[in-house]
Structures are given as C-alpha cells and as structure tokens.
Amino acid sequence: MSLLPLAALGGLLTLGACTMGPNWQRPDSPGRFSYQAPAGQPAPSQASEKPLPVNWWDIFGDPELSSLERRAVSANLDVQEATARFAQSRAAARITGADRYPSIGGNASYTRERASPNGILSLLGTTQQQSASTVANGTGFGPSGLPGSGGSPPFDLWQYGVDASWELDLWGRVRREMEAANAETEASADMRRGILVSVLVETARDYLLLRGVQAQIAITRQNLDIAEHSLALTRLRLQNGATTDLDVANAGAAVSTIKASLPGLISRQAELVNALSFLLAEPPRALETELGTPRPIPPAPPVVPVGLPSELAEQRPDIRAAEAQLHAATAEIGVAKADFYPKITLGGSLDIQALQFTGLGSWGSRQYGFGPAISLPIFEGGRLRGTLELRKAQQRQAAIAYQRTVLQAWREVDDALTAYNAVQNQRSQLEDAVKQNETALKTAREQYAQGATDFLNVLTVQGRLLDSQQSLVQATTATSMAVTSLYAALGGGWQQVFPVSSGMQTASAIAEAAGQR
Template identity: 30%
Template sequence: MRTKLLFALLTLGMAGCTVGPDYVKPQLPTPRTFHETTTLTPQAEAAPVPLDTWWTGFKDPELVRIMDRVMAENLDLAASAARVEQARAAAQHAQADRLPQGSLDGSITREHQSVLSPLGKIASHSPGYDRNQTLAEIGAGASWELDLAGGLRRQAEAADAEYQAAEATHAGVRVSLAAEAADAYFRVRGAQARIAIAEDQIHNEQGLLDLVRLRKEHGLGTARETAQAEALLLQAQATVPPLKIELETQLNRLDVLMGASPGTYAAEITPENGAFVVPAIDTAEGPASLFRRRPDVIAAERELAASNAQIGAALSQYYPSFSLSALLGFSSLSTGKLFTSSAFQPAAALGLHWRLFDFGRVDAEVKGAKGANAEALAKYRGSILRATEDVEDAVVNLTQLDARHAVLTDEVAAHVQARDAAQDAYTGGAVSLIEVLDEDRQLLEARDLLALTHTDEARAAVSAFRALGGGWDAPQSSAEPVASLH
C-alpha cells in the first residue's frame, strides 16, 4: 500500500497539474493606419531606411561613428545588460526549483567530552570510557518537492516572463540612447550652422559699418546712420554666446553618452563635415507594428504574463505540498570503520506542508495577485495608446517642419535679393540706410530660422524613429521572443 501511494505521488509530481488561469495574450483593438499619414518623405528622392539602424539614413558618417561608440561604451546600456543577466539568473533559479536537489556532505569532529554533561555522566561510568572522541560522517542526500498543484511551475513561468520583460526594457534603453545621442548630435550641428550664419552676418555688418563711416567722412552720411550700423553689428555679435553655450553643452552630452569624459571627442565633430539629409520614414505598417517594435509595449505585455502566472502561484497555496527526501551516509566514532556495513546509515522521509489554517492569508495573497494582474493589463493597454500617440505627434511635427523648411528656403532667397538690391541702392544714394539695415535684420532672422528649422526637422525625424521603436533588432512577429541585441 505504501509503495502504491509513493508511486501515485511520483506520477502526480511528474504530471504536474497546474492551478490558475493559463495566459492568453489579450487582443487590443487598434486602427489599421495612423491618423496622419502612412509615409513621411521629407526628401522626395529618398527611400525609407531600415528601422533597426535608422541613423544610417541621414547619410552622415560622423553620426554613424557616434552611434557605434554609444552602443559599445554607454554605461547606462551596460547597467541595463547587467540587469538582464540578473533576470536570466532568476529565471534559471526558478526552473531549478522544480528539479530534485542533491548534496554531498562530510565532516570529522574531534571532541573532548565533558563528564558533567548529560551524555558524559552516563558514558563516564562505562568501562573503557575515553573522553577524547572522533566522530566521522559522510553522506549523499537528495530531496524533491512534488509540484502537485503547479505552484513552482507558475513561479517559473513568472520568472521567465520577467526575464523577457527585462530584455525588452534593455532594448528600450538602446532605443532611447540612440535617439538621445542623435538628438544631441543634431543640436551640435544646428549650433555650428547658426554660429557660422552669425559670423557671416557679423562680417557683413562690419563691412556695412565701414562703408557708413567712409560716407560720413566724405560728408554723405550722418552720425545717426553710423550708430544704427554699430547697433546692428552688436546685435549680430550678441547672438553668438548663447549658441556657443548650446554647442559646448551638447558636445559634453555626447561625450558622456559615449562613455567618455566631456571634451574627449569634441575636436572630431567639426563644422566642415556637418552636412546631412532627413530620411524618409515608413509608417505603412500602422499601429499594429508597435506591438513588436516598441520595447515598452513588449515589456508591459511580458509583465502582464508574469502577473497572470503569479495568480496560479498564489492559488497553489490552497493545496498541500509534498516533498521526498533520501540520505545515504555513514557515521562512525572510528574513522577506520567509516565505510563499513555497521556504519551505514540510510534515511528516507516524506514531507507534508499545508497551510490548512492559514486560508485567510492565502485569500489575501490571491486577491493581491489578481489586483496586480488587473493593474498590469491596464498598463499594457495604456502603453499601446501612448505609443500610438507618440507616433502621431511625431508625424505631425515632422510634416509641418518639412513644410516650414520649404517656405523658409524661399524666404531666405527672397531676402538675399532684397538685401543686395537695397545695398546697391544705398550706395547709389537712392534709399536710406534704414532700409538696408532692415533688410539685413530680416535676412539674419530668416537664415537663422532656416538653420534652426533644419535642425528641428532632423530632431523630429529622430523622435519619429524613436516613437516607432527603431534602433534595435526587433522580432518579425509579436509572438516571437525578444531578439538578442547586437
């Protein structure tokens, strides 16, 4: 009868009936396309670039080199990778808890026994009693918790889902770092371009001031005109310090992102190599692509799966748990007789643990697990809504900046013609200096605004790539596990 009972327990343990709900990925309703557009093409001749390495689409070798350094040296990314290793180890530990455990132990104890202790008082009256004793023991033991209710299996499922969530979070760090590094880089390029524009304008204003002073010397100009020209020169000069602050702070930001001290790579990012194009962005797959591309959405779904498994782990506490233990060992007061039949000391045990009078606490644990699952579901639904919002906002921003860029390009060309005509007219005495100064001011504002818009357009493209989950090797299907990063 005992043999049949033991066999039945072993069979149940291996079969592993599992309590709790099996996880089914929720199907969230999403529109087939984004609200604004399906394809963004700021450069009409450009083709959409792969989202995995979107930064190559800007046709800027310096940006590619920076991205390579960020991905290889960034400390936040290294810390995130370490967290993934911790989650992997936790998942492995949870899986190992379902398997039998074995150990080998041995000891030799040398003791000078007290004759006043209970054992010493009795043994000291025996013939040949020796207070100096040596106890040698060695044994191999094994134990196995029979997962009859499936609690350990559910805990292993939860740990595995947590590990996958950590991988997705790591991918999210990569996506964010790529976008942050590109944003800093384009802010550097924007500051450099605007500084160059300001310096060109300072050069032009200095030439105009020299002309006004020369006309005044010959009695053709006035002190008021000279003061106005000087004021315009000072206005142009005043625009440079804020731009240099922007340049230096963004260079420092880039160095830290590349895992280096500020000032390490600043000399490499020269204004001469600052040309870039804004690539096309393909959004034809619609919001459904966010389920497999957005790391935060993937992580939220994996957290939902983990919380679902924790419900089963909590429910398993309603049921008893059994464990089997066995020990094969030897114990002897004489080391020379340790491995003899007389010293052989086997043992076996069947353990039972049942929280029979603790169901109030188990009820609370189950309710807590179900509450955590409801919270995780709400977060998952919210993550896809926020992801869709990010893409829609980025689409609007990039589309309007592209339109503004085209208008400003024509405006700058018109201001150049107007300024040149005004200077020629002023030299010939046909118009006053005020008209020349006004055209110079408008040209400076238009050129500066065009450079700023070009920078903002590139940054908006970066935001769009980030919103789409670009910057990592995403799985082809939302049902696939998170791919390894490289």
C-alpha cells in the same frame, strides 16, 4: 515488496501535470491604428509603409552620424547598465528553474563530545558506578553506561554522507514561478532594448542639433561680415559728408549686436560636443577635434519607411515589456493559488558514522533514512487569501498599464507624423522668406550707396534676413529631428543589436542550465 507505495508515488507524479491559475493569452490590442497623412498641404518627404530600416540613422547619408551610432551601441554606459540588469534577471530565472530538480548535498563532520550526567542522561537513571563498571568491563556504551555519566571519558564521532530532497510540483507552483521568472527576464530584455533606442535617438538628436548650431554660427559670422562692411561704408560716407554720425552709430550697434550672439552659440556647440562624448562614455571635449569642423545638417530623405501599423506592437520595446510584465503577473496568480495546496517533499540521507576514524571505511557503519514529507496550510490568518487577492490586483494593474502603453505609442506615432509634415511646410515657407530678404538687402544696400535711402532701412532689412536665416536653420534641424522622433515613436533600431532570439532563453533551456549547476 508491495507495489502499493510505488503505485501511490506514480499517481502523485501524474498529478504533477496539474497547473493552478489562468493560462497566459496575449492581450487583444485596444482598438485599431492606421497611418494617415495629416490634413493640409502635402510635404516634400512622406512616410511610407515600406519595411522599417534596422539602422534607420543611415537614411540621413551622414557617415559621421552612422559612426557615432555604432560606437554608442557598444560604449554607452546606460546600455551597459541595462545589460547588467538583464544578466541579473537571467540569473534569477536560472535560480528559480533549479527548483524543478532534486537538491543533493554532501556532508562530513568530526566532533568530540561528552554528555552531562546532570542532563538528559539523568532521566535514564544512570549512576556513576554503573557507568564506571560498564566502561571498566569493556561494554563501552551499553544502556547503563552512556557516555557523559560521572567519570566517563569524552568520545570522538566521525561522520560523512549525502542527503537529497525533491519537492513534487503537484500543483504547478514551481512551473508558474518559472513562467513568471521567464516573463520578467523578457521584460528586462525589452527594457534594455528601450534604453538602446533612447540612446540611439539621443545621439542622433544631439548630432543634428550640433550641426544646426554650427550652421547658425556660420550664418551669424556671414551677417557679421556684412554688418562690418556696412559700417565701413557709413564711415566712408561720413568722411565724404554724405551721411551723419547717426548712421555710423547705428551700423556700429548692429555689428556689436551680431557679435553678442556668437558666445552663446559657441557655448551651445561645446555643450553638444560634451553631450555626445558622454553618450559614448568619453570625457568632456573628447570629440572636439572630430566634431569641431562644421558640416551640413543631414537632410531628411524623400521617403521615410515606417513599416506596417500591425508591426508596432512588435517593434516598440515598451509595449513588449508591458506585455511581458502582464504575463509575469498572470503567472504569479498560479503561484498564489498553488500555495493553498499541500506540499510533498521526497527526502533521504545515507551516512557513515563511527567512533573511530578507521571505522569510516566499514559498510557496517552506515545509517540511512528516507521517506516523503507533507506540509498542509491549515491556518495562515488570511495570508494566503490576501496574497492571492494581491496577485489578482497586480494583474489588473499590469493589464491597464499595457493598454495605456499601446495607446500612448499610437499617439506618439501620430503626433510625430503630424509634426514631420508641419515642420516641412514651415521650412518651405522660410526658404522663400530667406530668398526674398536676400534680394531686399542687396537692393537696400545699393540704394543706400546711391543715397536713395537711409541706413535705417538697410539695418531693418538685414535684421529680417538674419532672423529668417536663423529660423530656416532651426526648421531644417527640426525637420531632420522630426525623423528621429518618428523612429523613436516606432521603437526601431534595436533589432540587430539585441534580436529577440538572443534576448530570452526558453523555460526548458533555463531549467536545463539550472540542473547542470
């Protein structure tokens, strides 16, 4: 046997190390970013470059919030849907990886046939007499007695065997396809992480808003109690002739105005309970008993760990996903370039074929064929070149999207830090305003009881107190929510649930899994 074919095949396989298209390199970061303390009065709680906590919601020290977050991780339907999409992406990558291996299949068939004497057989000049004499003398299927000529009987054809084909990946087309599929899988994994972060942040925000609304309800009821005592006082003074119906009417109007604000707050509380129930994949009002009892608004911690600026690109799922999509777009260029070159496929088959079922066990009934096949694009009407230009344009778009995503992340972090500092300073001023208004109301009520001032002054001071108290509750809620916004901008919270090590198989692992199926 000549060694020339084997040498040629070895040379082709050696060429398989060639891979078309640009190799992937991580993009440079667009500029530099560093945490800077906002200008102005320093706030009580400050961001620190200590390591980002994995379960950042635990820094609030609220067991109920921590419980809701743990349950949302496993129960939330958006996270489950993202997990299903991730599983689809991994399956697609596994399908792509199968192209690296030979395709082997089996076949078996039985047919009963009769050829037409007026069809192809008529070109051979076969006559009915020739066919009849051939069948009669036992020669069966000789050249002049092919089945299907006039009067010849039908026949049975039994066959089974195996066939195989394998495309030699000479130009790295399959490898680039696998590279792109792996990158798309990584992007899908990071999208799932991003959805998880959104769910965790939304759970924390809804919980903080709920506690804030409950605090507003409590303040409203406290002020309602004060207003009702004032109304009773004015009625008593009216009976003693120390005041007029005007004061009684003003006091009654104040009671009704405060009462009117309660239904809206109670409705808002129910909406937030339902929102949290939905995040945990529960029906409406499912958490009403659990969350109906008011609790204090979880305070912001004295120090908020935010990690190092250099770690932001590794933390934010959207940045990671944008980078993976850029990687996939780069690999697709190599696929498009490889399509310009010949495709060589090795194929072969081995079959057992017989006219009698008993002949299927005979090695003499074998038939086989093997050899390479080559296909070369000669004229495609510009399809290949257009595809290449499309892939290059898609890569440029992915690069721009990556740059925009990074800059957007930096902006969100900086805005969150500024907002956190500002809302804390606002809260400090409102705390002082509440104290002053409480003192003013106490003084005004004492003066009114002594007849030293009119009731309108009491109403004015009480209105200012209620407004400042409600504003303080809102600022307290906003302060804690600013922490959640900061961690949303940092992209924290997914590391323990969906760690990088389990989010993506390597190309070799996917290929190996494909070869086992």
